[in-house]
Amino acid sequence: MSVPAAQVRRPARWRAALTHKSLVIGGGVVLLIAIAAILAPVLTPFDPAQPDIANRLKSPFWMADTVPGHYLGTDQLGRDYLTRLLYGARISLVIGLVAVAISATIGITLGLVAGYFGGKVDAVIGFVITTRLSMPLVLIALAVVAIAGGSLTTVTLVIGLLIWDQFAVVTRTATQQARSADYVRAAEAMGCSLPHILAREILPNIMPAVIVVATVELANAILLEAALSFLGLGVQAPLPSWGLMLSEGKNFMFFDPWLITLPGLCLVTLTMAINLMGDGLRDALRSGRR
């Protein structure tokens, strides 16, 4: 029964995860965008909010009428478009991550409590979830922005406080299954406290499902931010949000279509990469379990 030390080590799950193509591709693209966003001040010499009226609406490098240095051209105020896209990635990612963190905290807590206790507690939380699902996001955002005014913080809070429903629903279902597991009953028999049982016994075991929801909601939050900013309810000018850039560029779309193609492309690439990563993670986590 002696065990060699090497065998005692946890198997290299990350190496196994690398065999999942969608995880590698999606994760790679997300990582690339994240690095570009973080390094934005290093990668470009321009200020994303600095207008340059002399060089308005210059084309990207593959077209005529370009200006050296402005690889992806300039917008209607002469601001470097590549710079604005890079800084826009920061806004998208920060709002997405913070909003998902807020909604995950709310949703997981509600789901754990509802799933573990069941009965009346479950009925009450189920009602709260249904209430949330019956409220249209954009309408709420409109009302909140009308009262509080649009800003980065407001948008993040509005999105974070509204998209926890999937977390709650998935956590609740997974908890209902996990609570009857023998190790949960064993933990109860060991006299473990309720927070210990929820946080140490149940949560780690339902984490795969929660992680997949988190990726879906991250893409969702980024799209929502873009939509709200496009409608003028989100991030306010001159901050370079992709949604806001789409909105500003739409007046010029017939003559300078890249103004909306480029931010649109960024948005599609990022959300698709995140979803791809989520799919890959789901497969990797599923095959990782025995």
Place this chain on the structure above:
Amino acid sequence: MSALTLLDVDNLCVTLPTASGPLSAVRGVSLSLRRGETLGIVGESGCGKSMTALSLLNLLPSGAKATMSRYAFDGETVTGRGKRGIRNLRGNRIGMIFQEPMTALNPVFPIGSQLTAVYRRHKGGSEAAARERAVMLLERVGISNAAARLAQFPHQLSGGLRQRVMIAMALMCEPSLIIADEPTTALDVTIQMQILKLLADIKTAFGTGLILITHDLGVVSHVADKIAVMYAGEVVETGRTAEILAAPRHPYTVGLLGSLPDPSRTAPGAPLATIPGTVPSLIDPPDACAFADRCARVLPRCTAAAPALRQDGPGRSIRCVNPEPAAWVA
């Protein structure tokens, strides 16, 4: 109640809610156990033996209700102390071992952290001290290379090893009572014997009481000092293991022992002995002997009123008005 009494439970009743009304899973069970003593609770599936054990730790499924007229553990009354009181008993003074070692350990943590968490919750102290105790107990339950094993995850261990880990976990806080609910059912026959020997061994070494719940009379005969035979939520016969196995008096116990396959008596291919009939529904049970429908020795008064558990010799009780004669001894 003498100072040696560890557990004293009187008139325990458990009802479970079902779609067709409340089901009386346990109907007036009384148990008493002395320090270092082993009680085997025997009965078929659904006779209430697991419910009895779970109610001692207040671990019944949600909706189930347990009442008892007395619950004393180690000389202290537990009744009325509420959930906090019973939770402090759990793990700390009463350890529990479950049927399925394959699923009773949390799959995402190494066994070491699971062992130390229990200890530190109840006893406090440093992680190092808890690890030391974990290693000591793992070695005690027969796991070699225990220090290295602490870093292993449950899926890296076999069923027998996991059950040993569960036993070590139940022992972490030096409980005075261990409740083992079918601890060997999920294991290979060869491993079963090892685990039973280990339990018996541990019991003498640590002086803990043991409640062994099983449907397997072979299991109790090896380990238990006393047996309580349960049928339809009631104790029908209780006494010293040797006496009951040698001279069962309740017709149900007789039937159970008669159903044990014995290769020397049964011809190959011959049907195994069974007790005819089925257990009565415990939703609204009749005021009669629950075994009357299946009993070969049934009398008219068996169906007239439910028989009471009555004394039948020293330390022996029986719930039957027409038991097998004591001279039945084969």
